[in-house]
Every structure is written in C-alpha cells, then in structure tokens.
Amino acid sequence: MRRIRLIGMGPGGPEFLTAQAVEALRDTDVFFLLEKQGRGKETLGDARRKILDLHRGPGAYRIVTAESPPREKAQEDYLDVVADWHARKAEILGALFEEHLAEGETGGVLVWGDPALYDSSIAILRRVQAQHPDKFAIEVTPAVSSLHLLAARHAISLHDIGGDFLVTTARRLLAGGAKGQDSVAVMLDSNAAFAKIDPENFDIFWGAYLGTDHEILHAGPLKDIAAELAETVRREKERHGWILDIYLLRRRA
C-alpha cells in the first residue's frame, strides 16, 4: 500500500500551518503538484514551494509537477463539467502516483486552506482510489480555512449565539441563497456578487488575500459600502491580475 496525504496548508502564509501539517510535510517522500495555468496561479504554486522550502530545505525534497487540465466553461450542467474535470485530474494523478511512488512510500499534496471546504482534492483522490483498488490509502491533515481567518481578522463569530450559519458560493448567493438566513459566508466570488443582491439589513465583513502580505479588510452596512467595495474588488483584481476574497453577510437584529 502507498499512502497519499492531503495536507491542509492554511489560507496563504506559512504561519497558518498546524504542527500536525509540519510533521506530515517532514514525513512525506514525494510531493505532487498539479499547476494551473492563468493569472495568479503561479502565486499559489509559489506559496506551496515556499512552505516546502521552509520545512524541508530548498531542493531537499522530491516534487513531481504536471499541468492541471483546464476546466471547461460550465455552459449547461455545472456538476457534469466539474465531474469531468475531476475525472481528468484523477487520471493524471493516478498515473503520477503509479510512476513516482514506490510501495510503502508516502505522497503528499498541499491543499489550500482546509481540504474539506470547497476543495476538490478529496473527491479526486477518491476517484484515484476507485481506479486503483487497494493501492492507495488516503490521509487528511485539517487546517485553518479562509473562513476561520476571516472571522479571526474581524474578531467576529460566524453566527449569533446558538444560531446557525450558511456557507455558500457567489453562484448560489445570486440564485437567492441568502434569503431567510441571518449569517451567510460567501466563497468563490471575485466578481462582487454582494453588490448584486438586495442588501436587506445585512452588514458585510469582507477580506481579500487573507494571510498574505496583500491582505485587505473592510466591514460595514452592505447598503452603504457595497458600491465602494465592488470598486475595491475591481481595482485589486486589476493590480494583482487575480483576487481571492471571502465575506460574511450578517443580518442586523
């Protein structure tokens, strides 16, 4: 059996690695990195290499890289498009594991934030396991997510006392997903979806590039700051070529 570790690396800076993740990094034989093409993707790859250099020493670890297959634009069924993309990634990773990992060795994949939150690595590795029965065991190292760092930076809870909260995507927010909710965390936006919904009675707690040198935070009543914040999103995307942002919408009592 070979072991594949999905190591949650936190939302950017190396200071968010847990002690368990550092231990896992030190105890991994080969790292696998599927690199995406496109604006900002090299920055995400660099963040992974920086973490590996820090904990293993520059050039002192085995790393296998391959180009990540592009995701088709979701014209029709979004879930079909994603499933197809996962299948292609699983095929590539399965072949890399077969080629570069010897029996008894451990492979590692550094996962942005926490592997269980809006990340496809677990689903992809399950496919690899299904395609190569009894060959690979999966181990997940949990991590600080961007959602937790957002709450920490604004010094807020994610929900009211004893209340619940919804974590959703910009796509679902625009489809009416915030209706009736008191606390809604939104991920996978980058196009200021918050400015396209009814501000109702929401406050927004927003953060971009959290945990990096470019971190930006803003908070206030959505109706008052949505337009200016949308302009910030546009400006920062232009400046960096990409943006990672996340926010919590909280209904005022």
Ligand SMILES: C[S@@+](CC[C@H](N)C(=O)[O-])C[C@H]1O[C@@H](n2cnc3c(N)ncnc32)[C@H](O)[C@@H]1O
């Ligand atoms: C593919 S998901 C990965 C989430 C990740 N697994 C986590 O636990 O944070 C990417 C989304 O997470 C959020 N995100 C991840 N890292 C972030 C960061 N450093 N600053 C702000 N948002 C971030 C953004 O909403 C982004 O669109």
